[in-house]
Amino acid sequence: MNRGDGETDRRRRFGDLCESLRPDLLRFAWWLGRDRGLAEDVVQESMLRAWKSFDALADERKAKAWLLTIVRREFARSFEKKRLELSDVDALVAAESAVLAAPEDERVGQMREEIFRLDAEYREPLVLQVLMGYSTQEIADMMGMQQGAVLTRLFRARARLRQQLGLAPEQEA
């Protein structure tokens, strides 16, 4: 394979990754930032950063975790840069009502809003575990935390959801 073919192949592989993983990245960014505009900005900038360091990805089977980590970092940068004030969660709920709506099942809509209202420290590991399918150790690696801390956050996230949804209160870890 000559250099031109290699570059074409590299572009094709990256393009395929972008196309197949973008919906998950967008969902993850949206759950992090709870804002469609911010999510799109973060994902676009993440993809640009990913392309620049694409050669560092040794195993493309790990592309999703790699890209999610880039999205996390990019979100942190954007969050800091824009100095977002997220004190008014009701306003965020109203602004994102189209995404939160689940007309097909009221319980899904209710759960979605309660997750949306969770603090980021609980929301993020829950998304990584339930939506993205990562183990608690993998989440700990991605978030730079101890596994025990991740377990505690996940426990508390579910306990809060159960409490908010009127299920039996959970004993705190």
Next chain:
Amino acid sequence: MMNCLEFRRRVGAEPFAADAAIEAHRRECAPCARHQDELRTMDGLIQRALEVNPPPRAWRPRFFAIAASLVAGVAVALVVLVAVPRAAIAREVVSHVLHEPGATGGQVPLPPAAVAAVLDPSGMRLRDGAGSVSFAARCVFDGQVVPHLVVQRPGGPVTVLVLAHRSVSRPVRFSKQGYAGVVLPAPRGAIAVVGQDVADLDAVAQQVFDAVDWGK
């Protein structure tokens, strides 16, 4: 032997944990087993709740500025600008079709004047050969007003969106949410043809494309 508190701490964080200690406690303690089952059920609901589909915003010029500022060289722009917008335009087209489910409901041909009223503002007209038009409207798509037609074809109705403000360098084929479509480069912008279970969509799209008089 794991006690109830340890069990509940563990399954509260990992409802699908099923190692030997968890299974042993489940066998011995029915309330804890029931509790874990409830958490597993709740996780199913959590998963469905997390599967949101944030509707995409319009593809904004800002992206090009970001690309230019962050990346040196044309290669990056090529990769990202080709791969991502191709996916974006397909998603936006399907999203628009899904938001107007009634458009494909009727089969009664519209009078030519009604079709002309939709295409005239864009300087276009539809020649014979596309099929009868059962729906025609000027819709907001990606912040622009675009002609939206539904054309009755032997293989079923197809939706046609004339996207003069978007460009594709080559046909973009897609299949999403039960719809198959193609976006073709056009003399002015692009044209999207979308349908469900349409046989030989490429040929249908080409016939529709050929029937459009793009004006000057």
